[in-house]
Amino acid sequence: MSPRSDSRTTATGRGTGRRLPGPAVRSALGALAAMVVVTPFLGAWSYDSARRAVSAQAAAPRVExxxxxxxxxxxxxxxxxxxxxxxxxxxxxxxxxxxxxxxxxxxxxxxxxxxxxxxxxxxxxxxxxxxxxxxxxxxxxxxxxxxxxxxxxxxxxxxxxxxxxxxxxxxxxxxxxxxxxxxxxxxxxxxxxxxxxxxxxxxxxxxxxxxxxxxxxxxxxxxxxxxxxxxxxxxxxxxxxxxxxxxxxxxxxxxxxxxxxxxxxxxxxxxxxxxxxxxxxxxxxxxxxxxxxxxxxxxxxxxxxxxxxxxxxxxxxxxxxxxxxxxxxxxxxxxxxxVTRSPAEIPEPLRNPEQWRFPGSPSGTGLAALTGKGVANGTYVSAVHLPMGTADWNTYQVSATVAGLSGTKTSASVEVGHGSLVPVTVTVSEAGLRVTERPADGTARVTTGKLTPAATHRLDLEVSPGGVRITVDGGHAVVARATKQLDPARTSGGVSLAVRNEADKAAKVAWPRFTALRVKP
CATH class of the missing domain: 3.20.20.370 (Glycoside hydrolase/deacetylase)
Structure with missing residues (x-):
């Protein structure tokens, strides 16, 4: 009888009509079966082990x-x-x-x-x-x-x-x-x-x-x-x-x-x-x-x-x-x-040029741009004083003196409540005043007025959650942002300044400049 027709049986292969594998093959198949059964558990164990692993810690370094x-x-x-x-x-x-x-x-x-x-x-x-x-x-x-x-x-x-x-x-x-x-x-x-x-x-x-x-x-x-x-x-x-x-x-x-x-x-x-x-x-x-x-x-x-x-x-x-x-x-x-500062801690911000930031301005722009130098390219420059350190100012006074105003092509602005939901910007030119309120709904409210023509104007602003009282050159006061919503979180914010010079370059009109700025509680 040829091996192909061998139909002998054993207790483990009764009636199969096939030759049973030898011991070495049976051992290999058994190992493979064990791997098939165990592999998912090994994977789960490895995954869980990784999730539970603890790395060694390094000692803290020394600092001289x-x-x-x-x-x-x-x-x-x-x-x-x-x-x-x-x-x-x-x-x-x-x-x-x-x-x-x-x-x-x-x-x-x-x-x-x-x-x-x-x-x-x-x-x-x-x-x-x-x-x-x-x-x-x-x-x-x-x-x-x-x-x-x-x-x-x-x-x-x-x-x-x-x-x-x-x-x-x-x-x-x-x-x-x-x-x-x-x-x-x-x-x-x-x-x-x-x-x-x-x-x-x-x-x-x-x-x-x-x-x-x-x-x-x-x-x-x-x-x-x-x-x-x-x-x-x-x-x-x-x-x-x-x-x-x-x-x-x-x-x-x-x-x-x-x-x-x-x-x-x-x-x-x-x-x-x-x-x-x-x-x-x-x-x-x-x-x-x-x-x-x-x-x-x-x-x-x-x-x-x-x-x-x-x-x-x-x-x-x-x-x-x-x-x-x-x-x-x-x-x-x-x-x-x-670091949070109070108005009493920085009464003269112009004395601290490192405290000013110039978002949107050319790299290297400094405080001199606001105090007479202006900028070489462009017609407008603005700066914010310590926007993080003054974010929660809500009751303070600002006095600013602007010089070098000429005609309608130059102006200077003081904004209070910078970064708040209702900032107020006061802008003066040689003979004009403009107060701009920007409430949270995005609609700007603008109030204008006339000033006695002069190259220099002084602005005094009294800021509180309920409104901003504005006086120019000691004259009649204008009240902006009068609101029943007295939540300081809506109205809080510090000071920013801006100067504008739209005169023809050939005319060589000097930039307006801030000559003084004081804040106090």
């Missing part, structure tokens, strides 16, 4: 005293300054990652200046009450939940006895190791008392196509382009997607026994960026966030919103972002711009 140049302004008292960090790593690979040495130096500067760090609970309490446990405080925030916080930042915080908040992309925790934190590392950070954890979406920290051309936008702030269906998401589909993502993130906090987050950090800080949501519904995301969080944090805003009454009123707080390129000197200068 000569590595701490510059002094942080010690105002009488200041609102908390919210700092935004990302990753910490000895070998940075992108502009958002600081070295442990950089972080250590910056915290050493804050510690030397007497700053105390806040917990999230203390910071959210401040937004409600306006009170902090110390006159000079910072709220340290770290976006994304990277492993560098555990491995490199934690011991730096411990060294300086400071606390911080990590804003987690909850769906990324334990993935792409060793980039993101594991849940086990988060547990250890929580137990240290140095960290609490807040929300940065579940898996919506990314960009995707938002139109047929493939232009990319934040998936949180835009309706997505559905390529297979060749259309945009409907607004209801957008709302459902975002709501689902936020709720998944909240469930992740609960599932891992973390307190419910009070704050939300916008991915990419795209609060002021373009959106394809319909104009009437651009606040839909804001509503979804307000239903779940006490406030949201952003690094970019359409108007200055440092922590304070103005920011608390809209439940959105702007942060000072710290980048890899931020030197210690730059860090100190930026902090000094954000």
């Amino acid at each position: 005293p000569d590595a701490l140049p510059g002094e942080i302004v010690k105002a009488r008292a200041s609102a908390p300054i919210v700092l935004a960090y990302h990753d910490i790593n000895p070998e940075p690979t992108n502009e958002y990652t600081l070295t442990p040495q950089q972080l250590d130096t910056q915290l050493a500067k804050l510690e030397a200046a007497g700053y105390r760090s806040l917990t999230t609970e203390e910071f959210t309490r401040y937004l409600t009450t306006g009170k902090t446990p110390a006159p000079h405080t910072v709220y340290l925030t770290f976006d994304d939940g990277t492993r560098g916080l555990w491995a490199h930042a934690d011991q730096v915080l411990a060294k300086h006895k400071m606390r911080a908040a990590s804003f987690l992309i909850t769906g990324a925790v334990g993935t792409h190791r060793p980039y993101y934190l594991s849940w086990a590392e988060i547990d250890l950070m929580k137990a240290s008392g140095r960290w609490d954890f807040q929300d940065h979406t579940h898996l919506s920290h990314e960009r995707a196509a938002i139109d047929a051309a493939g232009h990319q936008g934040s998936v949180l702030a835009n309706r997505l382009w559905l390529a297979k269906e060749k259309r945009l998401e409907t607004e209801e589909e957008y709302r459902t997607r975002v709501r689902t993502d936020l709720d998944k993130s909240l469930r992740a906090f609960s599932d891992h026994h973390l307190p419910a987050p009070r704050l939300f950090a916008y991915p990419f800080s795209e609060t002021a960026g373009p959106t394809n949501l319909a104009a009437r519904n651009t606040s839909v995301l804001e509503r979804l966030l307000r239903e779940r969080f006490a406030a949201s944090l952003t690094n970019v805003s359409s108007r200055p919103l440092p922590a304070g009454p103005r920011a608390a009123a809209v439940r959105q707080v702007q942060r000072l972002e710290v980048m890899r390129a931020t030197s210690t000197d730059t860090f100190v200068k930026q902090l000094n711009e954000w």
